[in-house]
Amino acid sequence: MRYSMSIARDEVHVNRTGWIALASALGGAAIGAPVIAALHFSGRQSLNKEMDSALSIADEVIRRTNEVSHQSVSAINKLTATPAPDPCADEHIARMREVAIGSTHLRLVGRVEGTGLVCSSLGRHMPPVPLGPVEFVTAKGARIRTSVALPLAPGVRFIVAEISGYAAVIHGSTPMDVFLDNRDVSISLVSNNTGGTVLTRGVYASSWFRALPRGGAAKTFDGQYVIGQRRSEDIDVTAVAAIPVRYLDARSNELSMKVLPVGLLAGVSLAWAVSVLIQHQGSLAAILRTSLKREEFFLVYQPVIDLRTGKCIGAEALVRWRREDGSVLMPDVFIPVAESSRQIATLTATVIDLVERELPRLLAAYPDLLIGVNLGAIDLQNKLIVDRLALLFSRTAIQPHNLMLEATERALIDFDLSSSVIRDLRAMGLMMAIDDFGTGYSSLSYLTQLAVDCVKIDKSFVDTIGSEAATSKVVYYIIEMGKSLDLKMVAEGVETEAQATFLLENGVHYAQGFLYGRPMTGADLDDYLARH
Numbered sequence: 001m002r003y004s005m006s007i008a009r010d011e012v013h014v015n016r017t018g019w020i021a022l023a024s025a026l027g028g029a030a031i032g033a034p035v036i037a038a039l040h041f042s043g044r045q046s047l048n049k050e051m052d053s054a055l056s057i058a059d060e061v062i063r064r065t066n067e068v069s070h071q072s073v074s075a076i077n078k079l080t081a082t083p084a085p086d087p088c089a090d091e092h093i094a095r096m097r098e099v100a101i102g103s104t105h106l107r108l109v110g111r112v113e114g115t116g117l118v119c120s121s122l123g124r125h126m127p128p129v130p131l132g133p134v135e136f137v138t139a140k141g142a143r144i145r146t147s148v149a150l151p152l153a154p155g156v157r158f159i160v161a162e163i164s165g166y167a168a169v170i171h172g173s174t175p176m177d178v179f180l181d182n183r184d185v186s187i188s189l190v191s192n193n194t195g196g197t198v199l200t201r202g203v204y205a206s207s208w209f210r211a212l213p214r215g216g217a218a219k220t221f222d223g224q225y226v227i228g229q230r231r232s233e234d235i236d237v238t239a240v241a242a243i244p245v246r247y248l249d250a251r252s253n254e255l256s257m258k259v260l261p262v263g264l265l266a267g268v269s270l271a272w273a274v275s276v277l278i279q280h281q282g283s284l285a286a287i288l289r290t291s292l293k294r295e296e297f298f299l300v301y302q303p304v305i306d307l308r309t310g311k312c313i314g315a316e317a318l319v320r321w322r323r324e325d326g327s328v329l330m331p332d333v334f335i336p337v338a339e340s341s342r343q344i345a346t347l348t349a350t351v352i353d354l355v356e357r358e359l360p361r362l363l364a365a366y367p368d369l370l371i372g373v374n375l376g377a378i379d380l381q382n383k384l385i386v387d388r389l390a391l392l393f394s395r396t397a398i399q400p401h402n403l404m405l406e407a408t409e410r411a412l413i414d415f416d417l418s419s420s421v422i423r424d425l426r427a428m429g430l431m432m433a434i435d436d437f438g439t440g441y442s443s444l445s446y447l448t449q450l451a452v453d454c455v456k457i458d459k460s461f462v463d464t465i466g467s468e469a470a471t472s473k474v475v476y477y478i479i480e481m482g483k484s485l486d487l488k489m490v491a492e493g494v495e496t497e498a499q500a501t502f503l504l505e506n507g508v509h510y511a512q513g514f515l516y517g518r519p520m521t522g523a524d525l526d527d528y529l530a531r532h
């Protein structure tokens with residue numbers, strides 16, 4: 001009685017502070033995470049939108065550039081279609097006028113001789129209008145000048161494309177004349193051959209340029225500008241549009257204002273769900289405490305078989321919780337709660353009470369029966385378990401050699417504390433087994449220092465027997481380790497004859513699993529023993 005009461009006081013304190021800390025941490029995370037996610041989402045969305053916007057501006061520049069190029073080529077083709085002995089004759093100038101009027105982008109078309117425009121759709125030019133040097137020649141042979149001043153429009157710069165002695169003249173801003181929504185977006189047309197700018201409006205940094213395949217596009221962000229670019233299919237130029245970062249920030253802030261309430265709402269909902277879950281866990285711990293007092297627990301036993309003889313040598317005691325409504329809860333559900341709420345020692349004490357009540361009857365018929373009892377980590381850190389078992393042996397026919405205490409590798413993690421308890425238990429003649437062997441922290445040195453008697457090979461390794469899984473080799477190493485330390489080995493979760501044969505052939509002598517029997521009541525184990 002003293003045993004469980006001293007633990008109960010501890011539990012109350014640890015639980016309350018533990019739950020409050022856990023609830024605060026999870027509640028904070030539950031609200032914070034969706035809000036951060038919302039802000040991250042709005043940042044990414046804004047960047048994507050701004051990149052799309054930059055690319056659509058570059059697309060429009062390329063569309064207009066292609067259009068201008070096609071109109072120039074087609075106008076000049078019309079002029080060269082019929083040979084003109086005197087290209088500046090009145091009828092040919094009239095023809096130039098017709099061609100210029102028929103085009104939406106061309107300001108004029110004319111005849112070039114040397115570097116001067118000698119006549120055009122406007123008439124004869126005496127003296128010729130100087131066009132200046134050709135800046136570059138396109139792959140199709142067009143000779144391009146990008147900043148030509150014409151006396152008829154002072155202060156305006158024109159682009160002149162010269163092909164076969166004829167010039168198509170367009171306003172210098174035509175390719176860049178795209179809708180920018182009053183934003184100071186920088187636009188450039190860059191030559192793919194030289195990497196230099198053909199036309200620029202605003203600023204341009206050569207680092208923005210990416211060499212692209214014909215018709216290709218790219219979207220980037222250099223920290224200062226969001227950049228979109230498109231290479232023309234037809235001519236050797238790439239349009240680059242660069243939007244300053246301040247527009248991105250403004251878009252992001254605007255979007256944040258819209259998504260933040262959604263994030264907050266999601267956060268609050270999540271926090272509420274977390275609090276319900278925590279309350280449920282908390283309440284399960286509270287119900288468990290009451291149920292331990294009400295003795296709502298019972299044991300089932302799963303047979304352990306000697307593979308060499310097929311005889312049952314004992315069983316593992318497994319606890320079950322029968323609720324008031326008759327439903328039965330499995331240990332996977334309540335053992336973790338018992339451990340986290342520090343009630344596992346009380347539960348172990350209950351299991352030992354049940355063993356004390358049920359085992360003597362079985363031992364009367366089978367005095368060498370070996371029953372495995374599971375311990376939690378806390379049990380191994382406290383000498384109370386040694387006292388409780390000493391009491392059990394003193395007042396029943398149960399002998400130390402009838403019990404094997406099973407502890408998981410995880411339960412041994414505090415080696416200094418657990419090794420001293422294990423030594424005391426072994427000194428009393430009890431056998432110790434490492435449960436779920438291979439899944440946890442055991443090192444060879446732990447196993448030798450603790451001088452355990454038995455390892456229970458975890459079901460996950462038994463499952464791999466006969467499979468091609470990468471882990472299937474591990475079972476060999478585990479068996480070899482057990483053999484080299486001269487430990488008894490019990491394979492857990494044996495479900496097939498093939499597994500049993502493999503285990504026996506490899507020197508594992510004991511097994512438990514559905515192949516031999518599911519966990520059963522004490523009365524059923526009695527019958528089972530009579531048959532095996």
Ligand SMILES: Nc1nc2c(ncn2[C@@H]2O[C@H](COP(=O)(O)O[C@H]3[C@@H](O)[C@H](n4cnc5c(=O)[nH]c(N)nc54)O[C@@H]3COP(=O)(O)O)[C@@H](O)[C@H]2O)c(=O)[nH]1
Nearest residue numbers: 318319330331332351374375376436492493494495513514
């Ligand atoms: N500290 C304590 N832990 C306990 C106690 N009783 C049980 N447990 C631990 O709970 C875990 C789940 O146990 P349980 O639901 O009882 O499942 C056991 C077997 O039913 C199951 N098993 C056995 N053979 C097979 C099989 O062939 N196939 C299959 N699918 N399952 C099988 O394995 C469980 C036994 O595992 P182990 O203990 O590792 O041998 C479990 O971790 C229990 O240890 C308790 O009183 N105290």
